Amino acid sequence: MKNLEEIMIKNLVIVESPAKAKTIEGFLGKDFLVKSSFGHVRDLAKKNLGVDVDNDFEPAYEISPEKAKVIKDLKKDAKKAKMIWLASDEDREGEAISWHLIQALGLDEEKTKRIVFHEITKSAILEAINNPRSIDKNLVDAQQARRVLDRLVGFELSPLLWKKIRPALSAGRVQSVAVRLIVEKEEDIKSFKPVSYYKVTAHFYVKNANGQSIMIAEILQWFDTRQKAQNFLTNCIDAEFTVENIETKPTTKSPAPPFTTSTLQQEASRKLGFSVANTMRVAQQLYESGKITYMRTDSVNLSNLALSKAKTVITNSYGAEYSKTRKFATKSKGAQEAHEAIRPTYLETASISGDTAQKRLYDLIWKRAIASQMSNAILEKTIITIDISTVDEKLIAKGEVITFEGFLKLYLESQDEEMNEASEGVLPKLTIGERLDLKQMNASQRFTKPPYRYSEATLVRKLEELGIGRPSTYAPIISTIQRREYVEKGDKQGAVKEFTTLTLMDGKINEEIKKEKAGFVKGRLFPTDIGTLVNTFLMKNFKNIMNYNFTADVEKEFDEIAKGQQAWNQMINEFYSPFHKQVEETLKSSDNAKGEKLLGQDPESGKNIYVKLGRYGAIVQLGDTDNTVKPRFAGLKKNQSMESITLEDALDLFKLPRTLGDHEKNEVIVASGRFGPYIRHKSSFYSLGKNDDPLTIQLSRAIELIAEKRKQDKENIIKEFKEDKNVKVLKGRYGPYISIEKSNYKIPKNRDPESLTLKDCLEIAEQIKTIKAKKKSRKK
DNA sequence: CAGTGAGCGAGCTTCCGCTTGACTT
Numbered sequence: 191m192k193n194l195e196e197i198m199i200k201n202l203v204i205v206e207s208p209a210k211a212k213t214i215e216g217f218l219g220k221d222f223l224v225k226s227s228f229g230h231v232r233d234l235a236k237k238n239l240g241v242d243v244d245n246d247f248e249p250a251y252e253i254s255p256e257k258a259k260v261i262k263d264l265k266k267d268a269k270k271a272k273m274i275w276l277a278s279d280e281d282r283e284g285e286a287i288s289w290h291l292i293q294a295l296g297l298d299e300e301k302t303k304r305i306v307f308h309e310i311t312k313s314a315i316l317e318a319i320n321n322p323r324s325i326d327k328n329l330v331d332a333q334q335a336r337r338v339l340d341r342l343v344g345f346e347l348s349p350l351l352w353k354k355i356r357p358a359l360s361a362g363r364v365q366s367v368a369v370r371l372i373v374e375k376e377e378d379i380k381s382f383k384p385v386s387y388y389k390v391t392a393h394f395y396v397k398n399a400n401g402q403s404i405m406i407a408e409i410l411q412w413f414d415t416r417q418k419a420q421n422f423l424t425n426c427i428d429a430e431f432t433v434e435n436i437e438t439k440p441t442t443k444s445p446a447p448p449f450t451t452s453t454l455q456q457e458a459s460r461k462l463g464f465s466v467a468n469t470m471r472v473a474q475q476l477y478e479s480g481k482i483t484y485m486r487t488d489s490v491n492l493s494n495l496a497l498s499k500a501k502t503v504i505t506n507s508y509g510a511e512y513s514k515t516r517k518f519a520t521k522s523k524g525a526q527e528a529h530e531a532i533r534p535t536y537l538e539t540a541s542i543s544g545d546t547a548q549k550r551l552y553d554l555i556w557k558r559a560i561a562s563q564m565s566n567a568i569l570e571k572t573i574i575t576i577d578i579s580t581v582d583e584k585l586i587a588k589g590e591v592i593t594f595e596g597f598l599k600l601y602l603e604s605q606d607e608e609m610n611e612a613s614e615g616v617l618p619k620l621t622i623g624e625r626l627d628l629k630q631m632n633a634s635q636r637f638t639k640p641p642y643r644y645s646e647a648t649l650v651r652k653l654e655e656l657g658i659g660r661p662s663t664y665a666p667i668i669s670t671i672q673r674r675e676y677v678e679k680g681d682k683q684g685a686v687k688e689f690t691t692l693t694l695m696d697g698k699i700n701e702e703i704k705k706e707k708a709g710f711v712k713g714r715l716f717p718t719d720i721g722t723l724v725n726t727f728l729m730k731n732f733k734n735i736m737n738y739n740f741t742a743d744v745e746k747e748f749d750e751i752a753k754g755q756q757a758w759n760q761m762i763n764e765f766y767s768p769f770h771k772q773v774e775e776t777l778k779s780s781d782n783a784k785g786e787k788l789l790g791q792d793p794e795s796g797k798n799i800y801v802k803l804g805r806y807g808a809i810v811q812l813g814d815t816d817n818t819v820k821p822r823f824a825g826l827k828k829n830q831s832m833e834s835i836t837l838e839d840a841l842d843l844f845k846l847p848r849t850l851g852d853h854e855k856n857e858v859i860v861a862s863g864r865f866g867p868y869i870r871h872k873s874s875f876y877s878l879g880k881n882d883d884p885l886t887i888q889l890s891r892a893i894e895l896i897a898e899k900r901k902q903d904k905e906n907i908i909k910e911f912k913e914d915k916n917v918k919v920l921k922g923r924y925g926p927y928i929s930i931e932k933s934n935y936k937i938p939k940n941r942d943p944e945s946l947t948l949k950d951c952l953e954i955a956e957q958i959k960t961i962k963a964k965k966k967s968r969k970k
Numbered sequence: 971c972a973g974t975g976a977g978c979g980a981g982c983t984t985c986c987g988c989t990t991g992a993c994t995t
Contacts, residue, residue: 206989229989256991281990319972346987351984358983365985474990484977486988661988804975815976823975863973934971 199223202271204264204291206278209478210310214277217312218319225267227278231257232290234341241338243766246759253294261294268295268500273303275319280306281526282752286333289325299324309493309530310483332751335758339363339744342766343735344772351724354783355642355774356805360674363741364659366728368667369676370736371652373717373725375643381638383513387412388419388692389636392576392585393629394431396618404629405618407576407587412636416690420631423694425580431626434577434584442566445597447490447518448531448559451661452654453487457558459647460604465713466646468636470665473532480535481542482555486661487529488654490518494558496530499537500563508599514565523657524745533559554962557601564597572617576626589617606648635689643682643714658741676721719808719832731776735769791836794843795823799840801832806864808832810840824949825862842885850889858892860884871896911948919943919951930955 201222205211208226215224216439235250242248253261274297276288288304291297301517303322307314340363390409395402395480413419449457458464464472473485492500493805495513504513520527534556542552570593576585592598644652650664659667671677684707693704717725728736737743744765750756769839786802789810797813804823808831813821824843826835847861847870859870860878867884869876869892876899882891908926909919918929920938926943928935928951935945935955946954 208990227989228991230987231986231989234985257989279988287988333987338987342985346984348984352982360984362985478990660987662989666986806974809975811975820976825975861973865972867971870973 199267199270200272201275202267202273203275204288206284206287207484209480210484213310213480214315215535217315218795223271224269225264226260226921227287227291228257228260230254230283230287230290231261231294234337234666236585239345240341243342243770247338247766249334249763251290251293264291265295268297270361271301273301275322276302276304276325277318279528280308282329282333282336282748284325284528285329287910289327289330290763292325306492308489308528309495311493311495313345313495314493316858320594324751328754329563329752331758332748335751335761336744336748337584338762338965339765342769346770347728347732347735350773350776351727355724355727356720359720360670361724361728363586363735364653364663364667365674365676366725366736367658367738367740368649368653368726368727369721370738371649372644372671372677372715373722375641376717376722379640379643380421384637384640385414386635386637386689387414388416390419390422390631390633392631394576395627395629396620398618399918405587405617405626407574407585409583410586411583416635416692420692420699422583423631423633423692426631426694427697427699429578429580430627431585432579433574433620433622433624433626435573435575436620436622437573437575439571440593441569441571441914443569443596443598444566445516445561445564445601445868446490446558446603447451448533448562449555450490450520450522450531451486451648452488452522453663453665454532454555454649456606456647457603458551458554459645460606461554464547464551465762466650466665466668469546472547475544475548476542476552476555480554481539481544481548482535483533484533485531485532487532488520488522488525488661489527489529490520490531490725491527492517492531492533492562492768496533496537496559497563499816500560504560504564508564510910512564512596512599514596515563518562522654523742526660529833531559558603561597561601564600565594567592567596567598568594574617574620587617589615591616606642606645606651607621630693630695632694633692635691637687643711643716645713645715646679649715656738657745658738671721674721675718676724678716678718679713680716682714684708684710711908717828719785720803722833723783723803726785729782732772734772755774785832787832789835792841799837801826801835801840803832808835810835810843812844825864827862828866845885848884850887850892853893853896854888858889858896860892869895908943909946911951913948917951919946928955 203214203218203222203224204227205214205224206227206229208228211224211226214680215222218224231253232251233254235252240250242250260931276291278284278287278291284306292299292302304325305318305322307318329884331540335625344360344362347366347373348359351361352357355798383894389412392407394405396405413422446453455466455469458469459466470485473482473716476482501513501515532555534552537556540556544552544553570591572589572591574587574589577585578585578808641649646668649668653659653664653667672679686705686707688705691704693700693702734740747756747761751758751761784803785801789799789801791797792799792812800811802809802811804825806825808826809823810826811821811823814818815821822844824846826832826843830839843862846867847859850859850860851856853871856872861868862868862884867878867882869878876895878887879897882895906921907918911917916931920927920929922934926937928937935958937954941950941954
């Protein structure tokens, strides 16, 4: 039976994703075999440049090693099929995938057809089958131009960094600009000078249904000095407050469009605290289990089927007045819209089974998609203007009441940063001309805020805004720039700030100094020394590549190629000739790219002290390298940076290592290493505590630390063997393990660590070693 | 988990965009 089926394959359809293949196969019936290419199948040669720059930029393509099996299987199926339908995505990359498939599979054009659809519905697919076309070579060429340009930029700039700064660094059209954004944000924050101002608010007693309450109004103008604020309050001491005007106007709020990759990443970060990578991992699980549509998309479009389904769901759950069918248009630069927006596959399914993360992300996607098809919310905004008899300034109270919830019943998009405290709620019923009874008036000191550092999600938003990167690359970009150590994710500490408040109450003005702790923010992106250094180097020598518009500009050219108005290798030539010259000139210039900076002279020896980038990070150097005497080096501390370190800081760093004295007839030395400050004693190492300062620590404290560590080590011993002192069973951070000389081995779960014999230990170690060796050889 | 850093200079590193898999017989 199985054989019969295989022989009778009439049609082979190739899509990009296996989950998609499964769905489509269900629509098409038994005459169609649907397979997946798993994305691109060929790429430029991994070694060397992969592009022949002397021969019209001829690309050297090879089947990606991890795709060898895919190609082998597809070849087998293609041989048996009467017709092959290439159904990769309808965009530049998708067109190229189809073209590469023809080449890699050696397909006969006579029996090959290209079809496209951008929603996975039966009707869309049948329509596609009925309207096949041939490969759009112009679109393929646009992709080749994109690919070759990225390779040339990446593989010429990176080696330049290896020579000029340090090995294994990288640069590219996308990652280098992402780093630039973060470096420049940090510069903006550093140069920011907060300005203080005074904001005046008044509290009035008012009557409402429950008796008495308080209404808050504020002066829209700010006072730039304390004196002006105080003068204003003084003028108000004997003032009368009268309702001058009440303005009420209806306004509406519209729902946000359904999710794209970028908006999903942002909202999951704000509402669920997910990292970009986590969001994508969970979304992939939802997609593979058929719960949501494709999660890498730049489109806000929903299929007609989804629109009508949403209408039914909303009408049934909330009533027809809550439904409003909307078509959203994509705004973002360079969007290619090969897919639908991200939405639940079955809109009638409001919640799913799965783990907590899956449930929460699904809930977010469902609410966002449904809300996007709901009516506007209708609000009533009220503005009450209050006259002050003694001054010109007016007090304003703002209120907002929802008269029809609409989509707000379900979902409201969050903001990235804390909004100004707009106390908008229900206002009391007042009449024009009514006199108001003042409880108190405050003039409170505020400070303008520095720019916000990027989080992963806000960086993605910025990149998308600039048209840099694609839905499939936002998460990898973020991990690349962190893996290269250009950028670090860290927390922003909230600093305590003092501010002045003046209060007018019962005819008197009181001054009070208050303290306020600014919010602690998690997961911000900070540039590292090396990130800053590489950015400075690239900005100096490759301003054109680093330009925020570079991608947008070359995209315009890719579009021309796609329209057949320009040959792709001609476009690349026009870019490459000057670019390559730039690279060669930069290589020649004996530029000091290690960021070396003279901090001053050592007051004792008069030798120069520099800060620069060493092989393992930033270091300070005492003495010059051209002398016969070897200079001294010391690494910077964790919280120091090349940019801000001073001569005094550097001199402190050279005070280590220090000898504290003798203990057990051996010297006790304190020094600073890769993992922070430590004590060395009898060739053993002891880390300093959090509150110990290596510059001031005393011998007594060091002895204490040594004793503590010894005690801890003893407690960690589960088992020792008299026969072989090198083998031990120990308790570690990740559970019990076997230590043999300097290597550690995890104990299998089904073994009891207490009862292991020496022979057992050696056997376990041997097993783990052979498994590891196998894995290594397979990787190669 | 390990406590370096120049110089000498083998052989290595690197891009962006598409997609998930993962050992045996």
